[in-house]
Amino acid sequence: WKVKNIEKKFANLNHIIRTGYVEDHELIDIYKNARLFVFPSIYEGFGMPVLEARSLGVPTLANDIHELREAGDDETIYIKMNKENLKENIQKALKINFKKNYSNKQRDWEKSAKV
Secondary structure: OOHHHHHHHOOOOOOOOOOOOOOHHHHHHHHHOOOOEEEOOOOOOOOHHHHHHHHOOOOEEEEOOHHHHHHHHHHOEEEOOOOOOHHHHHHHHHOOOHHHHOOOOOOOHHHHHHO
């Protein structure tokens, strides 16, 4: 997808912050303050950002691909995303009360690394 097309689709959503590159030490604060982490990756080696977000209890919306299911397990909302439905899926996910639906259990990073 071209960035300009995506920016046009999300122009009216003031909940989205496009950060660009972020240093590792800043990621924890960003994750902890997020209402929703969205990861629409089409091709992924493992999905470490999904695992990071979930390990901090951040509600997560990810593309429904095998690699992201390994990273997020059953604590992630998986949707077959495309450029036409991404905005709609984000809006729907923001309306869910994740505090009732998601646990903040700790991840076993050693086990995750073996996967």
